[in-house]
Amino acid sequence: MKKIAENFHGKLLGMQRGLLYGWVYNSTQYDERAIVEIYADDYPIRVVRAETWLPELSDQSIGDGCYGFFIQLPLEKLGYIQRIRARVANTDYWLASTVYPSVDSADNSRPVLGHVTNHSGLRVHGWAWDPDLPKHTVSLRFYEANQLLGDVLADQLRGDLLEQGIGNGQHGFSFSLPFALADGQPHEIRVFDEKSRAIPGSPLRVISFPAGFDNELNRQDFSASEHVFLSSLSQHYQHYVPASLDLAMYPSWFERFGKADVVPSTAHSFLLVIFGTVNIAHTVSSVLAQTHTDFRMLICGSFTHDDPRIESIAIEQWSATLAQQVKQHSGLLSFVEAGDHLEPDALTAISAAFTDPAVLLAYSDCDYQDDGVIKPWFKPDWDLDLFLAGNPLQYLCAIRAAVMPSKSPWLSSPDAWPWLAITAIGDKASSIRHIASVLYHRCAPYDLRATAAIASVFLPHIAPGATVLSTNPAAQCRLIQWSPPKAWPKVSVIIPTRDQKLLLERCIESLQKTDYPDVEIIVVDNDSQEAVTQRYLKKLTRQGCRILSYPQRFNYAAINNMAVLQASGDIVALLNNDVEAMESQWLKNLVTQLLRPGVGAVGAKLLWPNGMVQHAGVLLGLHGLAGHIGNNWEDNDAGYFGYNQMTRRVSAVTAACLLCYKADYLLMGGMDAQAFPVAFNDVDFCLRLAALGNHIVWTPAAKLWHAESASRGQDDLPAKQARLEKEKNELKQRWGGVLFADPFYNPNLNLDHYSHNGLSFPPRKIASLIKPNSQPYSSLIA
Template sequence: MPLAGWRAGIPHQKRPDCFDYWRSMNTDLPVPEQISAMSGNGPWHGALEGMHDRLVFGWAFNSACPDARVVIELCLDGVPCACIAADAARTDLATTLSALAGRADVCHGFIADLNALAAHAHGILTARVANTDVVLPGSMDIAHIRKPPPAALNSVVGDGGLRLFGWAIDPSDPHRTRTVRAFLGHEMVAQAAANIVLPLSRAYVDGPHGFDLALPISLADGRTHTLRVVDDEGHALNGSPVIVCCMPAGLAALLPEDTDELTLRVAATYERMVPRSLPLSAWPEWSARFDHASSKDVPTSLAPLRLGILVTGTQDAAATARTAESLERQGRTTQLYSGLPFPSMLAEALAAGCEVITCIRAGDTLGQYALVHALAGFTSDDVEVVYTDSEHEGRPWFKPAWDPDYALGSDCALEFLLVRSSVARRLPPLANEAEFAWASLSEVWTRSDEAIVHVPRVLYQVNSPLTPGECANRAVAAARAIKAHEPAISLEELAGPLPGAFGAARRVRPALPADASDVVVSLIIPTRDRADLLKRCIDSIQRFTTWRRLEILIIDNGSTESSTHAYFADIATRGIRVLPMPGPFNYADLNNRAVTQASGEIIGLVNNDIEALHEGWLDEIIAQLMRPGVGAVGAKLLWPNGMVQHGGVVLGVGDVAGHFGNRLMDADWGDHGRNQLVQRVSACTAACLFLRKQDFIAVGGMDAHAFPVAFNDVDLCLKLRAAGKTIIWTPHAKLLHAESASRGHEDTPQKKARAQREIDMLRQRWGHVLSRDPAYHPAVNLDPNGHAFGGFALPPRSRRPRTNALPSIPELS
């Protein structure tokens, strides 16, 4: 099962990494009326509280062993139907648990998912302690649920940082938007409307009832703060109070100056495991703290390079003076050229012996220490082109390491591009700065892993949008650059509003080779029953696919329903092969075995809960896959409500991995067009992943031992990347994904234990890569309850100059 299946289970694992937070919180909370401690059952205590949207809520506690997590069996008319560990945080139980066993932690609630039961199921639901005859108080007729239990109506989670996430529902009016407020003592320090869809709440509630509560940066003072989080009626949310304790510079800032290296590494590991962030609104404070406040991280041991700066664009005296003033503050001698045609300025700079050439538009400015940081990108003689991040009207553009597809679609590399003169001397005559930039990139295109370096810092300030003429120059130059390397690629301007003032929004469209129709494409779809899902999947694929040589293989992982076998018999008459593979579910092994039986040169791994949405989706994927050096291609996957479920995988989320785009609608641009532009990523979900059969086999396929269910797709893509292949995500192939509709959530002790083993294995195998994703940015958040590009990392990760090559060894500092 790909990454998507595991992510859906995250909300159920709410036990904090450090119980000290919970042991130190206030315990004078009221005991809910519906909770009663059991009597006459020795050390066992708890209650079955109720059900809401097929989720069953309750709690269980062993007072003789307060640190243990009780396993509960749910029984329908006495027959077990689900098994769950009571390990969810329930601060409303604090007083009860303390009375039973002193200072016990509060992670003894349970939330069990009963969606696997048939919709018409009925009977009396009870809960008992597994392997005992102890039955918890409370029973219910699941066909007559009167009202949801309080624990189902709201929740707040925090990791000690300055962002709180959760949801809040008004039981009397589920359509009303509640307001959530955070109080420090009697002072309200933050409030937010509960009106967004959060990935963490999808397993609990339907609709936009989530909130992202941003706390003031003044609370990041290294002291412990206890905040009370309430709804608009003053009722505390489940999870309140919340403990906040952090510093902008991270945990290391709280340690003594003479702290030993081992302790510092432990602190760094903690921050990687529990990443924290600031909201996007905190950009002024974040940038002042990490980009402009201190010179201590400015490189000092650099070989001197003579820099020639060409001032282009309008020759307005005031604009040029503003640019020149920012250069004078750099504390570095440069040679400035302005007021002449571009070819003349370039010729003069080369004749004067400048070793590095860069262009700055008149009126644009450089940030503090910008030149030193930018020139630090020339880390070796192999580096020939360097580019940096930029900013416009308080909106930073955090760019990936060199990604030619995203660059062609957005011109992301063109602001503050620095080029060695040795490259500039090899270029043909050039008319403007756009031609110079794209011709320089084209010159080093084939050796970009060593030659093109990204300095992940906001060093360039854009003070005015591009003129129509400048946009046209860039479009022509970009098209000329790609034609020199991939003649089958065309660039098409995308309609609609452009992302900010940064200019381009183009589609990178490869043409199918003339003989592509002779290629056999094998779609592999695992299933176990759920004929309804499988039929929608196959029908939509056949409706929107005209590929002449398409093979569909269905992996039957032990289906038992007669309706499923009848459907198998039907599709077999239509040329669809059904491969019986009974036994325990192992997504990786099932696909590995099916690949050996597939006749296609191209393999498409497809979940049974996928539906194609438009014609041409498969042609787009195959055209991208047939480009030189491409190892795998993923699609844009949408939830049934039209929001993005998968926009590529971001490495390092929660020190594991997560999806980009979970807070976006299909039509949203996302951060600087990332939701609409073809781009290279480190991994894509195997819910819909295409690759060559020979590449799949060459890297050993999926690892069925280490990743039987989750992260096998991430591991597969990283193996392809390590072999020199690229992974492409395209938004021009859209499919619906009813994520985990077939298998359900990670809601049993066995599933949770297996998921944790896979997490540990991914960290062990790829830990040196997870926090250094070339396609993501070290200044942006990795907290698992947020979303990619949804905040600023606190503190930022290493912002050393980087190439697009996958990191091969851990960074030592």
């Protein structure tokens, strides 16, 4: 059956030295890549698929712009051909224009063909080719504003260009931007050829931090010739060497990068409590070596020293004396366990945080000895869930004395001070400052059992409705359970699908086994063609599922936007058709988290079929943009300091399983179907939701299998790759440096390969969270 010719639009653009090129697309099915038949004097001679990205089509917002084609015709036969035409195979549609080989002309207004992109770091790559001069090697120039950054020839062989008949295939390029641009700030890079024509994809928005051996080379005092030689070696080998260091190299890394930034000492006075008896002299010595000298030290038990700042208190008088001293102190409070020691600038660094009068508590990173191995705990910024599960505020922690309740019986227990402070401060991130430097060195691993009694006392005050369900000794974390609601709200589960009956069937069957009293299942059919799928959808209708039709080009964001408008539940659950619930309580566990005050969206732990973690939250900056946490963890692994087993806050969660309120979804205008039709729509949605003050929570209490991209496939075709590059650029343009300042990830940890798996080389210096370029809250739903 022939397709409707009126739906197609296309044109033969011309021919240069036997290379014929043009474009064609189906206005009713933008995801279709038309097969074009080439006719010479009304005889078919060649067939080509129209799937090459053309900037002029993309600029007109015609699909993803991947509707161009190029095909090399035999030069020796062109002298016998009068005219060349093209039509879409299996239709009556002939492309506009006819090419006459005797003229062999083309549209002289065409720009240079190609594309330029930046995945991460300072490496820019792509291809460029001038169809008017097919054997010419295009020279490219890179600018920031009016400053020339460098030039490069597009002369590298690319197999994909060769396969498409684009010249001789030797039109690729790779260029390293100057190291000075690796400053964590956004830079707009423009790329032109020698005729001052912009390369498609220009301007680029590049954000990078100092990393790898290039950074080390720039720190050394080499001669000019030595630096040029070593830089060229570095650029060659950086493709094979990770941009981070193994965690086992932490001691060497710390000697090189771990020292806290030197800051002027403040006028804050410390009351510093030393408790315990193991190697106390070592601890006291580290305090006396502090660059910040305004402190008093209280020691439990007998200790002889002639420094007037040290006061030794008898054990039987400890509780009463400590409580009295705390009440009378007007500066900052802190504590150190005997046997541990501080960095020389520890008090200076942590007191600097209190120059902001809004800050009531500050804490730092720490490390510890474990069987002779030093391990760092690089913590995130304030996260209530992480605090309840794992006590990240301990070591080193400083608190304004005025915050502490003077009548609390727990005042005499320094281990309880962070809990007392959070009880008074509440879940207020602006009052809690994290210093991303190791200021505290523990002599032994932290034992969560030490604060078990404290947690049970304070948990009801800090998080009403929460209880400690159990403790995971291997992961060193508490499993927190929140009270279920008196009545479970209705949940509309939305599942986009196209064919793939077996995947959808497994997904639906797991939903039907879910223990939840009020679920509406909405399946959105994205133009399924297989008869077996059509029969199954009719069966689902008889079973009470709602089937909505979306017979247009696949657009994940638009599909969900349409379905949410028609959903009847107060809560919407976005679910891929390639996920399968592993246990019946998963939905109740997610809803319980969403019903907590301030929570805007919740995501689940997703596992690949082999049991490895596919999703434990989204990390901004991973692989240069955003990626999933935990891809090298197994389901039962502790993860980094128990992160794989504890509920915690993240910057975003995947829409493969995402719960939020329908009202919030509509308030946000849904997902941005124009900028992010397939990828990163969930990241953008969560960032906009969080920008309004909502928390994004990930929990391992809900686990589902996920055969990632089993339904729509990988982004491995030219058209899909072009669409993905466009979405990447949109995300960079919209959110800027926010993508490299994830508050729930420490800047001392790596952003290459797997998360939490290496040391940033060097650490990323993030003075403050860079604001996004825009926060589009207007309705995105048509």
